[in-house]
Amino acid sequence: MPKDGIGASIKRREDVRFLTGTGRYTDDINLRGQSYAWFVRSQVAHGKLNKVDTTAAAKMPGVLRIFTAKDFEGVGGLPCGWQIHDRHGKPMLEPKHPVLAEGKVRHVGDPIAVVVAETEAQARDAADAVVIDIDELPAVLDMKAAVAGGPLVHDDIGSNLCYDWGFVEENKAATDAAFAKADHVTTLELVNNRLAPNAMEPRAAIGDYDFATDMHTLYTTSQNPHVIRLLMGAFVLGIPEHKLRVVAPDVGGGFGSKIYHYAEEAFVTFAAKQLRRPVKWTATRSESFITDAQGRDHVTKIELALDKQGHFLALRTETYANMGAYLSTFSTAIPTYLHGTLMAGTYKTPHIYVNVKAVFTNTVPVDAYRGAGRPEATYQIERVIDKAARELGLDPLEIRRRNFIKADEFPYQTPVAVVYDTGDYDATMNKLESLADLAGFEKRRAESAKAGKLRGLGVNTYIEACGIAPSHLVGQLGARAGLYESATVRVNATGGVVVMTGSHSHGQGHETTFPQVIAEMIGIPVESVEIVHGDTANVPMGMGTYGSRSLAVGGSAMVKATNKIIAKAKKIAAHLMEASDADIELKDGKFSVAGTDKSVEWGAVCLAAYVPHNYPLESLEPGLEETAFYDPSNFTYPSGAYACEVEVDPDTGHVKVCAFTAVDDFGNVVNPMIVEGQVHGGIGQGIGQALLEHAVYDGNGQMIAGSFMDYAMPRAGDLPFYKVDHSCATPCTHNPLGVKGCGEAGAIGSPPAVVNAVVDALQRAGKKVSHIDMPLSPYRVWSAIQNA
Amino acid sequence: MYAFDFVKPKTLAEAVKALGAEDAQALGGGQTLIPTLKQRLAQPAVLVSLSGIAELKGVKAAGGSLTIGGGTSHATVAKEAKAYPALAALAANIGDPAVRSLGTIGGSIANNDPSADYPAAVLASGATVVTNTREIAADDFFQGMFTTALEPGEIITAVRFPVPEKANYQKFEQPASRFALVGVFVAKYAAGVRVAVTGASTEGVFRWTEAEKALSANFAASAVAGLAVPGGEMIADIHGSAAYRAHLIKVLTGRAVAAAG
């Protein structure tokens, strides 16, 4: 076994270029003859667009051309990738999302016109000179008001209600009946706060057009270049895929916000052909705040029915999910199939009914953000359970244990459609109890009290569905794409391996972990394996990176292709050693004939494949290159138990996170260090959501937290040193690596732990506070104490 | 950013002259001005950098006072203002290392951001702002949010702090910007106690005179406990209501007194 194969915490090879400033991001790319685009955006949240006067601006220095909606007549709108059917089987309302605003503007930041000029400064100067005549209309921001007859965001569809979804609709009657008979019902109304994703690298795009070959190239900050090629080519610009190349080079973080197809990508691709010059656009941070799809923004009422012993009898929710002004690529799937399907959590709740109303408002579109639907589900469940425990006088660990799906009950069919393959929730909870030293909490609480601080403890579990997704299943549910992954494994004549994977890497460390898998399978050093991703010209059709799917789906495709390679290499080795295929064994990079001392090195077999002088040409093609597509048969179900300890300063409301422990079941782990890093980052974002982050709009639809002066990002000083553990592993049963996915877990599992801890601290101090909506800013906590 | 000319004089006299040009503006560390220019919220014709002028830099303690050159960085004050530990601690907690390396005391008080830290120290210390033309008492210098007694083209060459017997600055950070949501600087002198508050008032930095009176009589946190929260119009925004800010002033004043010892 190579020392750096599966299970080794080797350092991330990509970090060398990132830490030395030699990464190559979209904005680092400069093409000959490049021009620059500057977007003129709506300053109002809602308005009738009367006239766009570009006369003066067009005469300004360096201006090449100014584009408005008129230039996009006959061009398609940005498509939505998932069609939801409502409770009554009616398809969702799907308004057009034009590249540039047509007739109306619908959120601050909606693009109205674009100036393309020789330099960025000239484009910006001219953009300031574009005269826009808008009749401002009342903005609709509150979701309940929006569906109760508020101003229409899209007049042509006649309603602000995109869909009213029931899941599982057939469960509704039985769920209501269980509530009617329950001993106890706990009710909680909560808001899952809207977040701005804030990847470190703002979005950017460069369009290029080669007149000689009629070939379009788009360089873009994307998590999934093939998806952009398909959506933009087929639905927006009408460019066949063989005439369109999409390159996503190094990408500085996405967290979901770079999954979607954005207007700026379509614009630069379109304009490059019109102008026959490359066109570049790079967002400012201010632009990111008003154009990157935002996350969460659910308003929920959740009810939990229990018997006297605290057994869950039924769960019922009503959620308003904000879509923003337009449907972003996967927006419609997030509050439905990525949310409703997880409402069982880790528990045996026999009856569950989820109702979600997706609503248009005059805000930036909302779509997946790290966790995507699953944090919203987890937060509701784990908050209402905590409240129920308090109401029934039960210990928060005990009420959870009483309702866990037990280790011997897998595979487990939940009432919300999905079947969990493996898990051991008691094991993770037991591990949490010891690792977080929950027994020592009272002592630590007494210490905090001496310093005038209120200490609280919050625990919760989570479940998530990763490894998105079985295509036949999601197809039935309305997905307009397949969700397989691909890999081509190319072995060179001298034995080196290049893997072309559809899984884009933008922080996940694929360039390190994927070689570890190959190294393990073949027995060659990781240095012999190179990963290529992010270019549709080099990589077979791939669906990209999101939903913690890369290793489970992309890795499985790679394993499948590598198995084909090994099978073929064994045939070549058998020929070279004049033995039978069936007797060949591969170990540590060497093929041997079982029961003999005959062997041939990996390198010799590779060479024979490309220099086939002594080779079974009659039965085997030369070369050693295989492609595989892997379509998962189920989701994977990572789970875990988290604990958070906080100190609340009762005089200021400030919350300090003193300790955070995460016990996760990710199945098998390829690189523990990278997995821990993913968990650390996820918890950082989860604590950010719980305590700090909030994309706030004022009553006119202006984003008032539109810069880092008002949008509070978590910083190192806000976070404790974490204890993380992934030893309670129940490997996934249906993918070849037994892996589950770890990219989003931290962000999914941590917000309820933090909020449970703060409520616990206040309750222990005798304050009658049963809930505070996130973010638990000092001001909100102080106000809750005042009002208790 | 709009285009501008840039000059970097070596002496104060050259800088004063350069600032006589139409729409000329002084550039200190650029930690406020450069972001403002990037947002296209200001359009100076000439930027006159003060960073090459040696006579504007340095920290000197003598005869019970500490004099800090107008062009001295926060990092230098944090390191060298040993004679006035509360001031050094304040400087050490402004922004982040990059901001502290570039930002200057002159720039900070000239800007008079209602949430900035230095104005609280300058006002609570009853410091003297020295310019190329005159000396201005702190009580006369700050004239409301982003407004000071400075004339156009006037350069802050130094700030002279009388060193107090005891002092402490309590900063409660706004969660996003990490400027002061409320900051209270308490300084005890033989002649009495001065308390200056930043971050809270719509009028910018101000003195809480009731607390000064109470603390001059009895320099103990308990002396603050009995006071009503200060009046006056407080800032209200997504990070806190006016009532919350007023409450914090009282809490932080008590803590500053306790910490000053």
Ligand SMILES: Cc1cc2nc3c(=O)[nH]c(=O)nc-3n(C[C@H](O)[C@H](O)[C@H](O)COP(=O)(O)OP(=O)(O)OC[C@H]3O[C@@H](n4cnc5c(N)ncnc54)[C@H](O)[C@@H]3O)c2cc1C
């Ligand atoms: C990320 C970040 C975080 C920050 N955090 C804090 C914080 O926590 N607390 C805090 O108090 N501040 C904070 N600041 C502001 C910082 O302290 C600035 O340094 C300060 O506000 C301005 O100083 P400057 O030297 O950079 O001035 P500049 O930005 O160069 O200039 C500001 C203004 O002062 C004028 N000016 C500059 N020097 C002089 C002079 N000698 N005489 C007369 N006029 C002059 C300029 O013309 C301009 O109008 C932060 C800034 C940033 C970017």
